Amino acid sequence: SMVRTQVGALTQELKEKEVLIRGRAHTIRPVGKNMAFLVVRKKGFTVQCLAATQSMGVSRQMVKFVAGLNRESIVDVIGVVSVPGNPIKGTTQQAGEQLPRVNQDTRLNFRVIDIRTPANQGIFRIQSQVGNIFRQFLLSEDFVEIHTPKLIAGSSEGGSAVFKLDYKGQPACLAQSPQLHKQMSICGDFDRVFEIGAVYRAEDSYTHRHLCEFTGLDVEMEIEKHYSEVMDIVDRLFVTMFDSLNERCEMELEAVARQYPFEPLKYKPNTLRLTFEEGVQMLKDAGVEVDPLGDLNTEAERKLGQLVLEKYGTEFYILHRYPLAVRPFYTMPCYDDSLYSNSFDVFIRGEEIISGAQRIHVPAFLAERAQACGIDVNTISTYIDSFRYGAPPHGGFGVGLERVVMLFCGLGNIRKTSLFPRDPQRIAP
Ligand code: 4AD
Incomplete structure (x- = not known):
């Protein structure tokens, strides 16, 4: 009796059994008119199938049909399993093929085909795990998962990078982050929340790390004493994440590394925390001049990443106490020096993956800061009002x-880790 099974599940025990498998026609090789070899691929595994007239009694018509298949067709194959003496082409994992160099735009134009490569299969399985681990960790720490609106009245982060739209005759925006509503949830007595959702940025510049739509992993929580509590969560969450990825995604990481070679991320069990001032000093000592009250540009961030790696042996660290002037309006200034703020960025391999902060929870002060940052307070009045009914200190x-995913895998372009990327020049496929 025939069994339906998976290409990756074909084992010695199935020898001589009749099986049905489904997969893609990976390669097709006719030999004369009486024989055709067909390699079937599914989930990164391949198996070689043979259709032959004499030895197997397959019809000539069927051999012709197999020989005429288009590569990548979906096929159902019924056959008897044989175990080759020399199992090179058996049910082994697909070896890293030499893939032809195809430029990125072409790949992205034909993304559904591009996604089928072992490296891309790996990337998006890793991406799935990042979301999973994020959710699992936070649920285990008493966070509640929320879903905030993506259609909002005003901009959530300030600045011009906002998509404007018409909301039934009223001006509106696509949310640049769940920032305002995750804080409003804290005002609503959920003391720890998180969200995984779409974030929209009308980025002008075409760079290796900016998309116009990306997936935000957001956290917001009540602070008991100090904003370092937020950094503690970052620390434990990400160390857990890196450990779990290395453990759960060994095959996927290998598949990615075969196409895009990279060194595993260097990180420590207790994440290094440097103040912005310390970072600036390290750069200064290395001969790099930066504005001590400005933001670090991409180049300075990269350089600091190198210096940190040399000095502390880690490629993952937190930089905190940023100058207030370079942070969004809702950021809490430092209590001891209002030129600085209770805020932080987090870096992997010298590039930013996280920004976070304590928020202002006093409504009058919040309105004052919004105005000072050039934001029309009327568009965010419901947000500011939320704090009038009592709000705890909080951050996220x-x-x-x-x-x-891009930086954990040492990839040089964010389009590689977005299934269907949206950038300033692309809205299809
Ligand atoms: O630094 P951002 O703009 O911070 C916020 O949105 C705050 N509301 C976060 C907070 O809770 N304080 O964005 C957060 C992260 C960045 O560190 C970066 O990883 C990513 O979102 N990001 C982008 N990713 C892809 N394309 C873009 N255009 C991105 N802009 C930010």
């Missing part, structure tokens, strides 16, 4: 999912 952070 936002992570870009695509950036985490």
Whole structure:
């Protein structure tokens, strides 16, 4: 009796059994008119199938049909399992093929085909795990998962990088982050929340790390004493994440590394925390001049990443106490020096993956800061009003999912870790 099974599940025990498998026609090789070899692929595994007239009694018509298949067709194959003496082409994992160099735009134009490569299969299985681990960890720490609106009245992060739209005759925006509503949930007595959802940024510049739509992993929580409690969560969450990825995604990481070679991420069990001032000093000592009250540009961030790796042996660290002037309006200034703020960025291999902070929970001060940052307070009045009915000190952070996967795997372009990327020049497929 015939059994339906998976290409990857064909084992010695099935020898001589009749099986049905489904997969893609990976390669097709006719030999004369009486024989055709067909390699069937599914989930990164391949098996060689043979259709032959004399030895197997397959009809000539069927051999012709197999020989004429198009590569990548979906096929159902019924056959008897034989175990080759020399199992090179058996049910082994697909070896890293030499893939032809195809430029990125072409790949993205034909993304459904591009996604089938072992490296891409690996990337998106890793991405799935990042979301999984994020959710599992936070649920185990008493966080509640929320879903906030993506259609909002005003911009959530300020600045011009916002998609404007018409909401039934009223001006509206696509949310640049769940920032305002995750804080409003804290005002609503959920003391720890998180969200995994779409984030929209009308980015002008075409870079290796900016998308116009990405997946945000967001966290917001009540603070008991100090904003370091938020950094503690970042620390434990990400160390757990890296450990779990290395453990659960060994095959996927290998598949990615075969096409895009990279070194495993270097990180420590207790995540290094440096103040912005310490970072600036390290750069200064290395001969890099930066504005001590400005933001670090991409190049300075990279350089600091190198210096940190040399000095502390880690490629994952937190930089905190940023100058207030370079942070969004809702950021809490430091209590001891209002030129600085209770905020932080987190870096992997010298590139930002997270930004976070304590927030202002006093409504009058919040309105004052919004105005000072050039935001029309009327568009966020319901947000500011939320704090008038009592709000605890709180803070949180936002992570870009695509950036985490890109940098964990040492990939040079965020389009590789977005299934169907949206950038300033692309809205299809
Ligand atoms: O630094 P951002 O803009 O911070 C916020 O959205 C805050 N609301 C977070 C908070 O809770 N304080 O974005 C957070 C993260 C960045 O660190 C980066 O990883 C990612 O989102 N990100 C982008 N990813 C892809 N394309 C873009 N255009 C991105 N902009 C930010």
